[in-house]
Amino acid sequence: MNGLACKNPAWVQANDFSFSGLHNPGNTGNPFGSAVTPVTVAQIPGLNTLGISMVRIDYAPWGVVAPHYHPRATEILTVIEGSLEVGFVTSNPDNRLISKTLQKGDVFVFPVGLVHFQRNIGHMNVVAISGLSSQNPGVSTIANVVFGSKPDISTDILAKAFQVDKNIVQQIQWRF
Amino acid sequence: MNGLACKNPAWVQANDFSFSGLHNPGNTGNPFGSAVTPVTVAQIPGLNTLGISMVRIDYAPWGVVAPHYHPRATEILTVIEGSLEVGFVTSNPDNRLISKTLQKGDVFVFPVGLVHFQRNIGHMNVVAISGLSSQNPGVSTIANVVFGSKPDISTDILAKAFQVDKNIVQQIQWRF
Amino acid sequence: MNGLACKNPAWVQANDFSFSGLHNPGNTGNPFGSAVTPVTVAQIPGLNTLGISMVRIDYAPWGVVAPHYHPRATEILTVIEGSLEVGFVTSNPDNRLISKTLQKGDVFVFPVGLVHFQRNIGHMNVVAISGLSSQNPGVSTIANVVFGSKPDISTDILAKAFQVDKNIVQQIQWRF
Amino acid sequence: MNGLACKNPAWVQANDFSFSGLHNPGNTGNPFGSAVTPVTVAQIPGLNTLGISMVRIDYAPWGVVAPHYHPRATEILTVIEGSLEVGFVTSNPDNRLISKTLQKGDVFVFPVGLVHFQRNIGHMNVVAISGLSSQNPGVSTIANVVFGSKPDISTDILAKAFQVDKNIVQQIQWRF
Amino acid sequence: MNGLACKNPAWVQANDFSFSGLHNPGNTGNPFGSAVTPVTVAQIPGLNTLGISMVRIDYAPWGVVAPHYHPRATEILTVIEGSLEVGFVTSNPDNRLISKTLQKGDVFVFPVGLVHFQRNIGHMNVVAISGLSSQNPGVSTIANVVFGSKPDISTDILAKAFQVDKNIVQQIQWRF
């Protein structure tokens, strides 16, 4: 899946299984007001083939992690500090929004392959830690994939898909 | 995954493994100008656990199958009649659009979990047949999931995610 | 399973995911009166690891695809043109033949690992398209495996297995 | 796969994981001169989901286990007593016969989904023990599947498949 | 694997995917000076089939999580507060101890099926959060399994296995 070869077991060391710095807040000074610090097989080579990874997520007040999905992983999130609105949407035909406001110590699950999001709904920073069920979960952020691909998807296709005028599609495409 | 129990092997019949009518055009009289006729475990019970399904897709002139993804299946499509623009977008951080114009007899692959779309680019109807690598592939259509969920995702979250004014978000939400 | 390495994602192109020519009839001028045009990982490198492939099958009048099985794939077939007799046989101890006559637009499933066959039962050419649940499904054609292996299976073993005289076994072996 | 439910772990007993009698020779008084004593999930309920089973095989002098394959299991066989000719045939297009004569203490592997057979080539009884990589490996014996299905595969199809006269096909069908 | 049936998708609610209280310290007043608070499919039914779970671990000063392994999960642990000695031992024949002292913000991986342990090496409480790659990871604590099974493993077997006098084995068995 990820094309990585395994290290000879005789040569592995503790450093192949460790990472430092997850206590450091990420930089939320961006339009979304959020930051994700991943600890996947890219950071810990020893995770290769082991089916798990971890991320820290920081949210400035009212910061958002935009709707996205992980093609290869379920996510289980716990709130370390603050209050967080979270939700995921089921696939066709129901497209039900399953959402909840989490407090410190709450845990929530985003099932594999479903679009989900989070939003800080308070005036303080929020910190969350998540486990993901793949060493290389992948992320497809909807806005980037649909309106920010390189090259662009035809404006005409998106106008038809979202049932809006082409100039609105272009307005969004310019942002990404 | 799908919660279906298997039939006693002694009782299975040919009808548990068959379906009729895939030669019939779907009804493309809708805003998208397209129609999908699925043949999954919902239509053929004998597909349970077997990891495959099939669909027929019809496109009116300039009809579109809007951006969507299958959480559990890769799709392999062949054009039976007409010319079809197809594409998929890779996940973060590259978000590359891989696209092509297909003619009759061309085959194209949409990898599992990636957002993809098709558009009829001619003045005649287009027909395609696809195989999918799951008996129950699932579909998440981006516009429906993001702007048409029940209940709605907060306008504020979507405005931030797509970096547009809330009234544009609401305009799209009203359509779904 | 197939020993193929994946291409660097940054270098993939639309051509790694496409194939042309599935609208062309195969050459049925052979003793079986049938032809299979495969579209597997051998034709589309981008199918590697994705668990799906497609074939076109052409049948001259009364042409047969001889009994065979796919060790790694279920097959879902639809008839594009003509009438086709199809069937598969369950494993021991029942060895039930599940068969049906298909018309244009009919779909039929051959479960993974079970022996199956098709026969054109009309006076016109038949065309079918199948999806298979592996990028490299494999094919073991019974007659070739049993009577046409290189080197031959001992005539004595086959005579005992099929409960016939050795000269009948040799007669079949000579054909393969 | 096999539709069996698991027992409540609190109720399992040693008897759910054991079987007696594998030291007893099977009855080889049949046209093939061989007998298979299976120890699968049908004999040991505790094997459910565990991916392994075992068989004892007895061969009278010159006895044969006819060409067959296991759709869900690789087989690893060791000869406890006697001399045994074994072989398997690779899938299309090569159809290579990989065969060997085994002595007491030799071990041989029959890869999943490939047709294989054994024959006692001595004047004494042979005993073998095999492990199989499924709790429910399944068996498709070629002669039974092709010439002994219920109902029969059309004589015409088999005549074409094996490139012989219909009366030879019927002669074999009568035996099964 | 766990014998749980899935809920009808139409009836799932946010509560099927959430849990509260992971900010509460566990009770470390026990001989080991540690406490594990699990959030698995037993606490969140919606985790069924999703391949992930989470635990909070509390360690009193010098508290120990005794050597154990998870038959079905890799564990990825991050230290929220304090200093923690961690290690795992590779399988035969090397039995290498891979260990490290972790500080706040450090992350460490315990590969599936390998024996591992943790110890608080400071004078303050330690808190860690782990993700595990199964909704039902299972735990086999070595001391409990070997010296505390019900009924006991024969003293004679353990004396031979650990190469010590039987009275030492019995002394340990009495504790469990």
Added chain:
Amino acid sequence: MNGLACKNPAWVQANDFSFSGLHNPGNTGNPFGSAVTPVTVAQIPGLNTLGISMVRIDYAPWGVVAPHYHPRATEILTVIEGSLEVGFVTSNPDNRLISKTLQKGDVFVFPVGLVHFQRNIGHMNVVAISGLSSQNPGVSTIANVVFGSKPDISTDILAKAFQVDKNIVQQIQWRF
């Protein structure tokens, strides 16, 4: 999992699928009075990816195979000669010992990942043959992993884990 590449199918030979000598008794002249002769992918390269292996186990009178587990395989064992006490222990919280005395021809299953052991309870040599559900099952022998790792696990941790004095821990560590 094991990092082995597959051989080109065109070059495989019968020797890639065979091994000789499993009829030879292993050398039980060691403190445990037992010997294991493995036939895994290390002995038969053709087993790669095929999910099965085999072992012969010899036990001198009162010889023991010490408590161990296979992280990647279920084991199915049959007694060829003699009487054998066998058992496995379920995971937390029950830690039930499921045990039985086997006679010649008896078969017993040790589920994947659970600690198990065997002991010859008679005055003659015992021989057993096992199948294992992986080409590379792995073995973690409890005493070696816990008391014989290189370097040692801290005496303090083991004393706390087994609830005994440090000098007893050291006494066991010295043996391994």
